[in-house]
Amino acid sequence: MKLFNKDEFIANEIKFYLLKNKTKEGEKLPSERELAEIFDAQRATIRNALTVLEEEGIIEKKERSGRYMGHPRIKTNLQQIKSFSDKLNDMGIETKNKLLSFESMEVDKELSKKVKLPIGTPIYKITRVRKVMKENEKIPIAIEYAYIPEDIAPKLLKYDVEEGSLFSILINEYKVIPQKEEQTIEIVYADEFEAKNLKVDKLTALVKKCGTTYDSQGNIIQYLHSIMNKDWVEFELDRPDIESKTKEGLYGL
Template sequence: MPIDRNSTVPLYLQLKEHLRQQIEDGSYAPGSRLPSERELADTFQVSRMTARQAIRLLATDGFISAHVGKGTFVLKPRIDQELLLLTSFTEDIRQRGMTPRSRIIRAAIERADEDVAAHLKVSQGAEVLLLSRVRMADEEPIAWEICAVNHRLCPGILDRHNFGQDSLYQAMREEYGLRLLWADQLISARMPTREERDALDLDHKTPVLSLTRVTYTEHDQPAEYVSSVYRCDRYQLRTILRYTNG
């Protein structure tokens, strides 16, 4: 019995942690139904309010999702990206044993508008590779990414690659010798537009992580400007903070 009534930890937190452990060890597989509030209250001899609080916390943490009239179901684990290394979406997904793919919305050589030109530090009207892609993991939409790349740094790249399957970073690195060393990235949370909801198969209640990033070469030259949205229910960002005396 996971509930210790002599503990200083509130009962709802003990129950929540027990259920979380069961989800993480596979006792409740993704897509399976979690016991109802009444069932949990009866099993663990707690009040329905305690069970309800535990379920709410699990939902807030992204472990479960409640569907009115149907029950509460276990979600797939979120894709966890650490904000320490500059890696591509393709590399991130493959490292997790999943299959990456992209559904291309647009892939073309275009002229840089004022915003793109300012971020890439090129003249307005300069040639850029524009890639708009819905990024997939095991055929599930995870993100919608729109990137502009300074075409002068990788001429002809679009003729050589299908970026529905290929990694842009890998092509830039291996074929053009571009060392992408660092990036300036801004992250915020917001509600998606209708177009974003449709592209990512989201309901109207699920927020997205909005990211903008400029990626630089070893010579501090901007090579890529990216604007993307990630599903908050399937993707999360992690960072490690260390305290320094100062």
């Protein structure tokens, strides 16, 4: 059973307070003094708790101004098949993408290991930077490399893949229904290309998510390799054993 220290306990209390009061993105938080009165805690404890929330990306600190509610994180359930565009639309977040390349190629030896297709298989490669709108500014949050076999989506080049959802095109235009997805997640560090396109420093920690999507017949319909800003994403896994451990940890409060 996990027991939280006082800073973590107060951080959770502040988090619930913000949720209960439906604090919106960009809204200013009460001062340290006010929070100390609300939670009957010392200001040093409040300050440490706020630092915990800053590190989690829940709130943001602006010098000489105070602390503000941070942007919402994009939640991804690893057991659900849902396009990136649909997740953002569900959250009411406006998206803008930048198409870096769209090409037809053949699977080589190295790519064959990733996409699980024979060498020489014709395949489309689509590279996009996924962006969200925040205060009229386009914020890049992910670089996405999508590989789609040409026999699954012939003449895909004629469709708008810059702003459109690839899943929507596959479903609506080619009647291909995603049925199963295998995913892996790891931490990587930004190279020069990733740093430039995501507007982060080189060697910044990022999330790399790779997934292979299959139709009901077991055919591979897409291999997706995404490099994401870790401050914008959050992953969930619906497993009873994990859920019970999480509840046990909360009861440890």
